[in-house]
Amino acid sequence: MLSNYFTEYENLEIHELMLKDRPRQEAYYNAIVKNKELFKDKVVLDVGAGTGILSAFCAQAGARLVYAVEASNLATRVALDLIEENGLTETVKVIHSQIEEFVLPATAEKVDIIVSEWMGFYLLHEGMLDSVLYARDHFLKPDGQLFPSECTIFVAPCAVPSLFDYWQNVDGVKMEQFAKKLRLQKSTRPEIIHLKPNDLLHEGIVFHWMNLLDVDSKDLDEIRFKEVVSTQFAGKHQGFCIWFDVRFPGEEAITLSTSPLAPESHWKQCVVVLPEENCEHLEENSPVAFTILMKRNPNDARKYNLEVELLDPNVEEHPVPCSCHMTKCILTEAHLKMMDTS
Structure with missing residues (x-):
């Protein structure tokens, strides 16, 4: 059956x-x-x-x-x-x-x-990659190829105007209280929506990369990522946007991207919306520290639970160099430039 x-x-x-x-x-x-x-x-x-x-x-x-x-x-x-x-x-x-x-x-x-x-929302939803890896292990020649062969998951802080700004004026009527209740109702699972390029506060950083010739099904059970990212654009930080690219073999190296910067696809983007109290307007070069966890649902292997936790950028270690506006990063970047010119 x-x-x-x-x-x-x-x-x-x-x-x-x-x-x-x-x-x-x-x-x-x-x-x-x-x-x-x-x-x-x-x-x-x-x-x-x-x-x-x-x-x-x-x-x-x-x-x-x-x-x-x-x-x-x-x-x-x-x-x-x-x-x-x-x-x-x-x-x-x-x-x-x-x-x-x-x-x-x-x-x-x-x-x-x-x-x-085989790709689903945020790449791994539906769990069909497991079947592709089974086929690879049982039916593919040692020197065989996979189409696609590589995949990358990206994440970026973002605004979510359809859940926030839209409700400030609906045909001349404020609906802020309705919007709060709506966001609360939607907070139990990520949103699958189209974001516009200017909704992103950063062009995106690599959350996870896989070569499908090497990856194991067990590697898909849990993917964890921690980072401090410096915003490239000012805006309201209302969530984290997740999307993926896949790359095919061949001289032309075709890439299929589901980024907000790419033409719209049916995959759209996956957005984890922040709780109301954590949303704030960020200036350019503001540090955003966070962890993100993508973990297979124990009750349904074809689905994943997504968890995002905001961290204190004053405490977390920043990448080097870091372009954020914190004093320690400005001084480090200036020191590195002096070293390069000496």
Whole structure:
């Protein structure tokens, strides 16, 4: 019996949303079809093939054989039709199975490439990366490649005007008290929203980086990060914005970014909203000290709990050099400049 996770993906509107996401589509198309030399005559495994469009890209790029493995009934309802409609049945084999139950044909070698669109909100939501790593460990040749191959999670202090500023004047009516109650109701989980570039107080720092050829599933159970960051822009500090980039192999080195600075995608950004009493206006070069914890939910391995704690920047150790306006950092930076010129 399929879990709710797989049956939810039988809703075609979910796939409509992803297929109309141009940054997503263009990144995968360019990474695969514009790197034909990597796919020519290769055997490919598409993990969580969905509608089958990535498998079709691989066939168009010259793959000799593609295993399109899809756990939901979408495999027989949609993917088979897509492969037949495009005349690719000789190359693409649609297989209705969870990847953990998939078995290569007895005479088959391991695959040259694994392709998958596994990313969820803040990268790891939905826990599908575990299935990709299982496929890597069981089906990928030692010198095989993963598409995508690297991923980076970023974090930045930010403003959240849709939860704060909007309610100061709604058609001439103040709704501050309603906004406080709304933020309290929303405080139990992160917000998945689109931020504008000028909502960021910093362009973003690397929270976590992974090479998917090396990472282990156990490494995904808990990711902890601690930093003091100096704001690059003045603004209201109302939360922390989390987003991700993934990078594909190939000469063109295609990157798919979900940053507020990049074209909008269906992943949007993940924002952990600060409690009311911690929100303040920060000037440029203000230090923000914090820890962030991304931990797998013990009751649902496909979800994560996100926790952010504000720390005292007067107590915490700052990076060197640090561009914040605290005296010790100004003096350190000046000393480093003198050393460089001497």
